[in-house]
Amino acid sequence: MSSISTSPHSHLLLPQNQNHFLSESGTHASFTPSPRPFRPISIKCTSTPAQVQTHDPLPAQTRAQERVFNFAAGPATLPETVLRRAQSELHVWRGSGMSVMEMSHRGKEFKSIIEKAESDLRTLLQIPSEYSVLFLQGGATTQFAAVPLNLCSPADAVDYIITGSWSDKAFKEAQKFSKPTIIWSGKPEKYTKVPSFEALQQNPDAKYLHICANETIHGVEYKNYPTPKNPNAVLVADMSSNFCSKPVDVSKFGVIYAGAQKNVGPSGVTIVIIRNDLIGHAQESTPIMLDYKIHAENNSLYNTPPCYGIYMCGLVFEDLLEQGGLGEVEKKNVKKAEVLYNTIDGSNGFYKCPVEKSVRSLMNVPFTLEKPELEGEFIKEAAKENMVQLKGHRSVGGMRASIYNAMPLAGVQKLVAFMKDFQARHA
Amino acid sequence: MSSISTSPHSHLLLPQNQNHFLSESGTHASFTPSPRPFRPISIKCTSTPAQVQTHDPLPAQTRAQERVFNFAAGPATLPETVLRRAQSELHVWRGSGMSVMEMSHRGKEFKSIIEKAESDLRTLLQIPSEYSVLFLQGGATTQFAAVPLNLCSPADAVDYIITGSWSDKAFKEAQKFSKPTIIWSGKPEKYTKVPSFEALQQNPDAKYLHICANETIHGVEYKNYPTPKNPNAVLVADMSSNFCSKPVDVSKFGVIYAGAQKNVGPSGVTIVIIRNDLIGHAQESTPIMLDYKIHAENNSLYNTPPCYGIYMCGLVFEDLLEQGGLGEVEKKNVKKAEVLYNTIDGSNGFYKCPVEKSVRSLMNVPFTLEKPELEGEFIKEAAKENMVQLKGHRSVGGMRASIYNAMPLAGVQKLVAFMKDFQARHA
Numbered sequence: 001m002s003s004i005s006t007s008p009h010s011h012l013l014l015p016q017n018q019n020h021f022l023s024e025s026g027t028h029a030s031f032t033p034s035p036r037p038f039r040p041i042s043i044k045c046t047s048t049p050a051q052v053q054t055h056d057p058l059p060a061q062t063r064a065q066e067r068v069f070n071f072a073a074g075p076a077t078l079p080e081t082v083l084r085r086a087q088s089e090l091h092v093w094r095g096s097g098m099s100v101m102e103m104s105h106r107g108k109e110f111k112s113i114i115e116k117a118e119s120d121l122r123t124l125l126q127i128p129s130e131y132s133v134l135f136l137q138g139g140a141t142t143q144f145a146a147v148p149l150n151l152c153s154p155a156d157a158v159d160y161i162i163t164g165s166w167s168d169k170a171f172k173e174a175q176k177f178s179k180p181t182i183i184w185s186g187k188p189e190k191y192t193k194v195p196s197f198e199a200l201q202q203n204p205d206a207k208y209l210h211i212c213a214n215e216t217i218h219g220v221e222y223k224n225y226p227t228p229k230n231p232n233a234v235l236v237a238d239m240s241s242n243f244c245s246k247p248v249d250v251s252k253f254g255v256i257y258a259g260a261q262k263n264v265g266p267s268g269v270t271i272v273i274i275r276n277d278l279i280g281h282a283q284e285s286t287p288i289m290l291d292y293k294i295h296a297e298n299n300s301l302y303n304t305p306p307c308y309g310i311y312m313c314g315l316v317f318e319d320l321l322e323q324g325g326l327g328e329v330e331k332k333n334v335k336k337a338e339v340l341y342n343t344i345d346g347s348n349g350f351y352k353c354p355v356e357k358s359v360r361s362l363m364n365v366p367f368t369l370e371k372p373e374l375e376g377e378f379i380k381e382a383a384k385e386n387m388v389q390l391k392g393h394r395s396v397g398g399m400r401a402s403i404y405n406a407m408p409l410a411g412v413q414k415l416v417a418f419m420k421d422f423q424a425r426h427a
Numbered sequence: 428m429s430s431i432s433t434s435p436h437s438h439l440l441l442p443q444n445q446n447h448f449l450s451e452s453g454t455h456a457s458f459t460p461s462p463r464p465f466r467p468i469s470i471k472c473t474s475t476p477a478q479v480q481t482h483d484p485l486p487a488q489t490r491a492q493e494r495v496f497n498f499a500a501g502p503a504t505l506p507e508t509v510l511r512r513a514q515s516e517l518h519v520w521r522g523s524g525m526s527v528m529e530m531s532h533r534g535k536e537f538k539s540i541i542e543k544a545e546s547d548l549r550t551l552l553q554i555p556s557e558y559s560v561l562f563l564q565g566g567a568t569t570q571f572a573a574v575p576l577n578l579c580s581p582a583d584a585v586d587y588i589i590t591g592s593w594s595d596k597a598f599k600e601a602q603k604f605s606k607p608t609i610i611w612s613g614k615p616e617k618y619t620k621v622p623s624f625e626a627l628q629q630n631p632d633a634k635y636l637h638i639c640a641n642e643t644i645h646g647v648e649y650k651n652y653p654t655p656k657n658p659n660a661v662l663v664a665d666m667s668s669n670f671c672s673k674p675v676d677v678s679k680f681g682v683i684y685a686g687a688q689k690n691v692g693p694s695g696v697t698i699v700i701i702r703n704d705l706i707g708h709a710q711e712s713t714p715i716m717l718d719y720k721i722h723a724e725n726n727s728l729y730n731t732p733p734c735y736g737i738y739m740c741g742l743v744f745e746d747l748l749e750q751g752g753l754g755e756v757e758k759k760n761v762k763k764a765e766v767l768y769n770t771i772d773g774s775n776g777f778y779k780c781p782v783e784k785s786v787r788s789l790m791n792v793p794f795t796l797e798k799p800e801l802e803g804e805f806i807k808e809a810a811k812e813n814m815v816q817l818k819g820h821r822s823v824g825g826m827r828a829s830i831y832n833a834m835p836l837a838g839v840q841k842l843v844a845f846m847k848d849f850q851a852r853h854a
Contacts, residue, residue, distance in 0.1 A: 066519070067518075068523075068524030068525060070525050072531040072534070074531075074731065075531060076529060077525070078528060080518075083517060083518050086517060090510060091494075091510050092493070092494060097495030097497070097813060098494065098495060098497050099505065099510050101505060101692075101693035101739065102499070102502055103499070103502055104816055105694065107499070137564040137565045137695060137733075138564045138565050139564070139716070139731055141729075141730040142714065142716045144715070145714035145715065145716065173715055176712050177712070259731060261731055266528035266734065266735045267532065267732065267734050268564060268733030268734070285604070285712060287571075287573075287714065289565050289568050289569045290714065302568075303567075303568045304688055304694040305694065305695075306564075306695030306733060307502055307693065308693045308694070308736070309695055309733070386524060
């Protein structure tokens with residue numbers, strides 16, 4: 001094993017095949033698939049056994065290369081073109097002589113990667129110049145602490161609207177670093193609604209108003225946004241599960257934060273978009289890694305960032321721009337959601353979505369079966385047809401289909417065809 | 428672009444070539460390289476231009492596949508076999524129908540990945556059962572806060588030994604959450620030493636004694652470890668840049684933490700090894716993501732972990748075990764360091780390493796040139812010979828060659844051949 005790793009020229013072993021690989025995997029624009037039937041089919045393509053000396057005793061000869069439709073809530077399906085691109089340049093990135101995973105975060109190669117990622121994200125969301133974009137670690141859960149630590153003092157009032165599990169978690173963490181108030185909670189109605197903004201009893205002194213723009217578990221999504229009552233306060237949004245799924249007027253927010261692992265990349269990257277005047281006021285006891293100032297001043301390179309994840313986000317941003325930007329992406333997401341919600345609503349109660357129609361999420365579609373005893377069978381049969389991760393979150397049960405940007409319409413069409421067939425057989 | 432991404436069966440495009448690729452890149456055990464001359468040579472292998480429709484206007488036809496010897500301090504070079512393995516299964520992981528980047532962190536596939544990674548790490552370091560292994564985010568810098576937040580109260584005394592920039596940063600962060608004392612500092616001697624343990628003036632009440640086991644910037648490495656004077660105190664070590672480079676008696680430590688991006692993986696993963704009785708005592712104001720208890724109770728799955736990075740670490744752990752474990756790895760590292768330090772010491776002062784011989788790092792080798800005006804030329808010529816990232820840290824200047832586990836002996840041999848040639852031409 002060490003024999004090959006001692007040579008930086010071992011590529012000499014496979015220039016031909018590398019080219020073969022690239023030319024097949026990299027070509028996609030000219031490929032037109034034949035129309036796919038909705039009736040579930042089971043095609044298997046198993047690699048021909050090669051005389052491969054594998055790295056461990058894995059059965060290489062049985063590794064099917066078939067892709068499934070993955071309805072997981074996050075980490076979630078990524079665009080296949082992005083994965084192919086990443087695969088083709090994993091070993092050596094664009095003539096740099098190394099993998100992106102090996103690059104110094106202070107070298108010119110990675111600098112070009114992170115700067116392009118930021119620039120493309122700014123284009124996608126039309127982020128105003130007075131906002132900073134930070135690529136951080138620790139997930140939205142770390143932001144639950146960072147937001148109050150940076151935006152208020154321990155004695156300050158802040159307002160939280162609770163539309164599901166995630167906004168509730170954000171509120172609980174804020175109790176350590178501020179005086180938060182729940183000004184509305186959807187809990188009595190099992191998190192199926194967004195409140196009327198006019199009726200909200202906002203605290204006139206609150207330093208910010210916090211919302212979760214899309215509740216991943218409960219499938220509740222804001223279609224527009226409340227304005228803080230205090231003219232000096234800002235709106236803060238956890239957009240983890242609908243980030244970059246549609247255009248957003250960033251100027252309405254003080255802070256937007258999002259874990260990458262739903263719409264824009266792998267887990268391990270957290271993106272924060274923050275208005276510059278809100279930076280530099282962190283509480284004294286703020287861990288340095290939670291202080292927005294240190295990251296803004298260092299262009300997210302204060303310490304070693306999650307480089308490969310940022311690179312992957314950059315590839316996704318390129319892909320979204322190629323699709324025509326977030327307006328086009330939103331159209332596709334609306335279409336997919338319509339197909340799925342219409343099937344649920346048209347099932348005569350066999351399937352039910354509990355969420356109020358006006359705030360149903362375009363990203364996460366929870367639904368229940370009239371006969372809950374069929375749930376196990378539903379999930380098992382769907383998995384056989386290569387549709388996986390349809391089980392609802394353990395805290396709510398039922399089903400949940402997450403249909404993020406990278407879920408193709410064909411995936412949703414296959415799912416609803418299956419749902420109709422399943423209903424016909426079990427109604 | 429959307430045409431191919433709509434089909435989960437697009438693998439049908441390349442089963443043959445995928446096999447070609449696997450059989451070449453996956454085969455390594457039987458390959459014996461011809462002896463490589465030490466005299467720098469410049470071989471270029473540029474891929475034959477293929478008719479590839481690329482994802483952006485990159486010059487695909489000029490993408491050389493040549494690998495460089497990368498002496499970066501981290502992120503750093505990774506084992507080529509690991510990169511090839513990761514590349515071969517990036518698009519679809521072992522029959523799962525999806526990339527590791529797309530997997531739910533609560534699914535059985537990722538569970539098998541993280542459990543094997545932990546198990547292999549436990550084998551490598553012979554971690555006692557009364558210690559937990561946590562896979563976290565945020566780098567060692569986050570641990571600079573997490574250590575005092577979890578191990579002491581704000582009024583508690585804690586001791587820090589400062590052997591370079593990193594232990595100094597750890598001390599400064601600890602001031603927010605404890606009463607730390609610098610009990611020894613190498614600063615007056617420009618961080619070239621480790622103190623005599625007997626002479627240390629430890630605080631008898633200190634809750635822990637903190638060290639940085641290897642200073643990445645200054646190249647100072649502990650060869651053995653001090654014992655806390657207070658029998659109830661524990662030793663805490665930042666092992667970011669020598670983690671898994673040699674066997675370590677974990678039972679001597681209360682906490683070991685390390686960023687992955689030197690020896691064991693890409694950036695974005697931080698590994699914490701902690702004795703179980705130290706878990707569960709976090710200060711009230713600890714952000715939940717910095718509380719060891721929440722991660723230990725949830726097997727590092729409280730929130731979404733950096734899944735792909737953990738997978739990469741797992742591949743590296745497998746590779747280290749295949750090499751025969753850390754004892755064998757240490758032998759290779761000792762050999763590489765000898766070759767380089769001997770060249771420096773045998774240069775009649777043309778090259779100099781300022782670090783005291785007994786504590787010179789096996790991982791990071793800083794050296795200066797007698798004629799500093801030649802530094803730019805040295806770096807330029809080395810880069811031409813495909814040896815990159817040799818510039819010393821901006822805070823200390825000179826050169827630095829980081830020769831982590833994955834740097835092959837051939838890379839060090841090529842470097843010293845170049846150094847001798849450079850000296851002959853400029854002495």
